[in-house]
Amino acid sequence: MAEIPKAYEPQAVEDKWYSFWEENDCFTADPERVSEQRPAYSIVIPPPNVTGVLHMGHVLNNTIQDLLARKARMDGKEVLWLPGTDHAGIATQSVVERKLIKEGVMRHRDELGRDALLEHIWEWKEKHGGIIIEQLKKLGASCDWSRLRFTMDEEYTKCVQRVFVDLYEKGLIYRGKRMVNWCPKSLTALSDEEVIMKEQNSQLFYFKVQVVEEPGTWLEIATTRPETIPGDTAIAVNPKDPRYGKLIGKHAVRPLPVENQAHLPIVADDHIDIEFGTGVLKVTPAHDKADFEIGQRAGVEAIEVITADGKMNELAGADLAGLDRFEARKAAAAKLEEMGALLKTEDYKNNVGFSERADVPIEPRLSEQWFLKYPSQQQSRDCVANGDMKFYPERWSKTYDYWMGGLQDWCISRQLWWGHRIPVWYRGEEIHCGLEAPEGEGWEQDPDVLDTWCRSWLWPFATMGWPEETNTLKKFYPTTDLVTGPDIIFFWVARMIMAGYEWRGDLPFRNVYFTGIIRDKKGRKMSKSLGNSPDPLELIGQYGADALRFGTMRSAPQGLDVLFDEKDVELGRNFCNKLWNACRFRQMQGGETEGEINPALLTSDDKWILRRLDQAIREVTAAFEAYRFTDATGALYRFFWSEFCDWYVESCKATFFGNDPARKANVLAVFDFVMGHTLRLFHPFLPFITEELWYGLGYSQDMPDDQGGKTIMTAHWPKAFEDDFREHYALDDSIDDLVDAKHELVTAGRNLRAIGNIPYAKKIDYIIKPAGQLDPYEVEVIKSLLNAESLTADVDHAPRKGTPTARSAFGELYLPLDGLVDVEAEKGRIGKQLDKIEKEIAKYEGKLENKDYVEKVPPHVLEDAKTRLADCREKRGQLQQALDYLAGA
RNA sequence: GGGCGAUUGGCGCAGUGGCUAGCGCACCGGCUUUACACGCCGUUGGUCGGGGGUUCGAAUCCCUCAUCGCCCACCA
Numbered sequence A: 001m002a003e004i005p006k007a008y009e010p011q012a013v014e015d016k017w018y019s020f021w022e023e024n025d026c027f028t029a030d031p032e033r034v035s036e037q038r039p040a041y042s043i044v045i046p047p048p049n050v051t052g053v054l055h056m057g058h059v060l061n062n063t064i065q066d067l068l069a070r071k072a073r074m075d076g077k078e079v080l081w082l083p084g085t086d087h088a089g090i091a092t093q094s095v096v097e098r099k100l101i102k103e104g105v106m107r108h109r110d111e112l113g114r115d116a117l118l119e120h121i122w123e124w125k126e127k128h129g130g131i132i133i134e135q136l137k138k139l140g141a142s143c144d145w146s147r148l149r150f151t152m153d154e155e156y157t158k159c160v161q162r163v164f165v166d167l168y169e170k171g172l173i174y175r176g177k178r179m180v181n182w183c184p185k186s187l188t189a190l191s192d193e194e195v196i197m198k199e200q201n202s203q204l205f206y207f208k209v210q211v212v213e214e215p216g217t218w219l220e221i222a223t224t225r226p227e228t229i230p231g232d233t234a235i236a237v238n239p240k241d242p243r244y245g246k247l248i249g250k251h252a253v254r255p256l257p258v259e260n261q262a263h264l265p266i267v268a269d270d271h272i273d274i275e276f277g278t279g280v281l282k283v284t285p286a287h288d289k290a291d292f293e294i295g296q297r298a299g300v301e302a303i304e305v306i307t308a309d310g311k312m313n314e315l316a317g318a319d320l321a322g323l324d325r326f327e328a329r330k331a332a333a334a335k336l337e338e339m340g341a342l343l344k345t346e347d348y349k350n351n352v353g354f355s356e357r358a359d360v361p362i363e364p365r366l367s368e369q370w371f372l373k374y375p376s377q378q379q380s381r382d383c384v385a386n387g388d389m390k391f392y393p394e395r396w397s398k399t400y401d402y403w404m405g406g407l408q409d410w411c412i413s414r415q416l417w418w419g420h421r422i423p424v425w426y427r428g429e430e431i432h433c434g435l436e437a438p439e440g441e442g443w444e445q446d447p448d449v450l451d452t453w454c455r456s457w458l459w460p461f462a463t464m465g466w467p468e469e470t471n472t473l474k475k476f477y478p479t480t481d482l483v484t485g486p487d488i489i490f491f492w493v494a495r496m497i498m499a500g501y502e503w504r505g506d507l508p509f510r511n512v513y514f515t516g517i518i519r520d521k522k523g524r525k526m527s528k529s530l531g532n533s534p535d536p537l538e539l540i541g542q543y544g545a546d547a548l549r550f551g552t553m554r555s556a557p558q559g560l561d562v563l564f565d566e567k568d569v570e571l572g573r574n575f576c577n578k579l580w581n582a583c584r585f586r587q588m589q590g591g592e593t594e595g596e597i598n599p600a601l602l603t604s605d606d607k608w609i610l611r612r613l614d615q616a617i618r619e620v621t622a623a624f625e626a627y628r629f630t631d632a633t634g635a636l637y638r639f640f641w642s643e644f645c646d647w648y649v650e651s652c653k654a655t656f657f658g659n660d661p662a663r664k665a666n667v668l669a670v671f672d673f674v675m676g677h678t679l680r681l682f683h684p685f686l687p688f689i690t691e692e693l694w695y696g697l698g699y700s701q702d703m704p705d706d707q708g709g710k711t712i713m714t715a716h717w718p719k720a721f722e723d724d725f726r727e728h729y730a731l732d733d734s735i736d737d738l739v740d741a742k743h744e745l746v747t748a749g750r751n752l753r754a755i756g757n758i759p760y761a762k763k764i765d766y767i768i769k770p771a772g773q774l775d776p777y778e779v780e781v782i783k784s785l786l787n788a789e790s791l792t793a794d795v796d797h798a799p800r801k802g803t804p805t806a807r808s809a810f811g812e813l814y815l816p817l818d819g820l821v822d823v824e825a826e827k828g829r830i831g832k833q834l835d836k837i838e839k840e841i842a843k844y845e846g847k848l849e850n851k852d853y854v855e856k857v858p859p860h861v862l863e864d865a866k867t868r869l870a871d872c873r874e875k876r877g878q879l880q881q882a883l884d885y886l887a888g889a
Numbered sequence B: 001g002g003g004c005g006a007u008u009g010g011c012g013c014a015g016u017g018g019c020u021a022g023c024g025c026a027c028c029g030g031c032u033u034u035a036c037a038c039g040c041c042g043u044u045g046g047u048c049g050g051g052g053g054u055u056c057g058a059a060u061c062c063c064u065c066a067u068c069g070c071c072c073a074c075c076a
Helices: A010-023 A056-074 A089-102 A114-128 A131-139 A154-169 A226-231 A289-298 A325-339 A377-385 A396-404 A471-476 A486-504 A536-543 A545-554 A566-589 A604-625 A629-656 A661-682 A687-696 A723-728 A734-756 A776-786 A823-849 A851-856 A859-886
Strands: A040-044 A078-082 A173-183 A188-190 A195-210 A218-223 A234-237 A251-253 A263-268 A280-283 A342-355 A363-372 A390-392 A424-427 A430-433 A479-484 A509-514 A518-520 A562-564 A764-770 A788-793 A805-808 A811-814
Touching (some): A040 A471, A056 A479, A056 A545, A173 A342, A218 A226, A218 A280, A396 A486, A486 A509, A536 A566, A545 A566, A545 A629, A566 A629, A566 A661, A604 A661, A604 A734, A734 A805, A734 A811, A776 A788, A805 A859, A823 A851, A823 A859
Parallel strands (some): A040 A078, A040 A479, A234 A263, A518 A562, A764 A788
Antiparallel strands (some): A173 A363, A195 A251, A251 A263, A424 A430, A764 A811, A805 A811
């Protein structure tokens, strides 16, 4: 740190140290090093989409992971932070398909064929796949890049197929024609979790049907989907409904299609809500989940009238066939009206399921798909309920438990090409499930691929070499922490837990930290269309990665959404600069680095800052244990800025600019001790600048050279002071009282300047009347902190009238100036304080006069109240005296 | 329809029965004080969403209402 710039310049520093860490294998986990003394710590990254770019959500999520990883290294653990990317089935395929269509390469994927399309996607992946990884490095992420995985890697693919085969053999996977959520745009089935319910402004159509057996009797039906009438195969009513009981078992005429007006049985079903609409439901088993079940119970057939891409087919009749489902709705309503069957239409708000990716209404559809019965359900549910696995914030465990209690089979096949092919082969009626195609001619592999999450759920162990019992797997599984968003608690977290138990016989991670959602400062979700989503790389360029990390962490309380404001990053930048300059100041004082601290020469301020440091270590360490990162940054911010810089460093100046070399050397030693600890406490949050300063100040000298040199990355995490340490340096409680009183006096003394309207730079004379024995050092420091020309200690000082006075337990401070005081303003100020004190006194007097209070309150509270009252009365006396001084001035 | 969360000075948050309700930002006033104007010093500002209850004592516990947000749910 020969030439230290006045302001911290992050760019060069960041690149330099990241390369250094990588070159020295600082991020590489070695299972061989794991031992009882060196426990393993592991965390797997939630793999970002391979073609994605870094956004603020990634910043939040990965900063937290990096904090945990770096803290664990400093705790002396062998750390594996395992990175990777996800191939993101539908998302990636749609992006590439759109691009190819735009470029005129194809109009539809069928033109190109499976292999050619996959080639294009791989090409795209190679081109854009590395971006996000490089961006994570910019953020400072200390991942073990030598273990980078991709969900479409050959080995990973093997794992996915192996799992499928295993589940198939266990009888947990089956194929069946069932109702699934069908996306008419992506032409694939979706799991329930991929369907988003949205409220829609729809219409409720009322129409009538004639009862066959009772001419003249009509049933009124309310529906939102008249276009599916041709697919109706029954009419259902509630058996308890007195209006319709006698009609059960009879038939009604289905009005559409006009060329085939079938007779439908009127059936009873408890599911029907008597209150809703007319209490009569048209049953369309092929196009509604509930209707499908009613149809099954009633034993009626299912007639499909809508095609895979959402159009009406021939069975819908001449009037509707070929129309899009939404056009058909209008056409069907019009037809009913024409027939005189439409009674009325009402505006109606209902919830409609949308495809998460394609954002079009899904179509419940009868389709041949693969389904999975979740394995290891009970264990997975129990481990969270009984606390073996902990969720932070804890409340998500309720959500988890609720979902685990209502598991439905999972539709895992997708009619896409980009993904893991289902390892099943067919030949005529024959079916074979296995990793390889069976011997012989004519076998055709199932064309479908597996749901994205059906691969992601193996992430914690499939990335570690499973099914081989690799050292990595042995030492680092189960992982320690998982950091993810609560939006994928079902998609991913729950399924990983089940997979972990099923194939490893153990939970996949011990703690799950759920981040909040990043929003803008107005609380809106970040989105491209709103343009409120800042580019993290730009922020890093402008403020530095440390600033971004610190700012984000500082505003991300556990369990709440993060209202992100660029101001936070600016604050992080300012903070780094403050840290930089404090170290720069140290550097300017010269002297030996990290000298021995001599207990005999410690000043009250030295002891005080050591005590504050001890407190900060405790707070930050506790905050880490509770995953409360805002608390950690808050404690550090306060300690470093308010306590260390504002008070300690300022008080050091009395010594640094004085002429007591022994004391100066000692203060420097304390400074280095505190700074060395402070840098380490900051390192997980501010990896770059702390490393730069660690080296710059020479604190790395005593570090063991066994790993990547003398980096702060592996410096030991500070420990709270032991008793013998406190005794050795005489860090007893009385220090706080002394120094607090001193600070109070100084603040009050500075205030006297404001009263006298004297600029801080102007050297002035103060007189102090100490309350007790006064150490010359204290006089020196107070003088320095007040920027006083002189500070005369005078036990017997009797101030003249009109003298502004400041006081604390330390003593009284006078500013003997004439004509500079706005007496009335000062009287008002003191009067205000007096009012406050009077209220306080009244409150405590009231309390202490209350018999119940005195009898029932715990002794220490009673004592506190008495002390407090006495203090207030004394203060009142002082204030009154101050008023006296002013009077007559 | 169920469940969860939030409601504390202008903004964002801390504070889960007991000292004077804290912090950051913003605001206001003053400072080119030789680490830092990405800074320093000093102020101002809150009857803790409303109501009720328990208690010697409530921001904190209970009940209730309100507003906002999220999740779950097959009323067509």
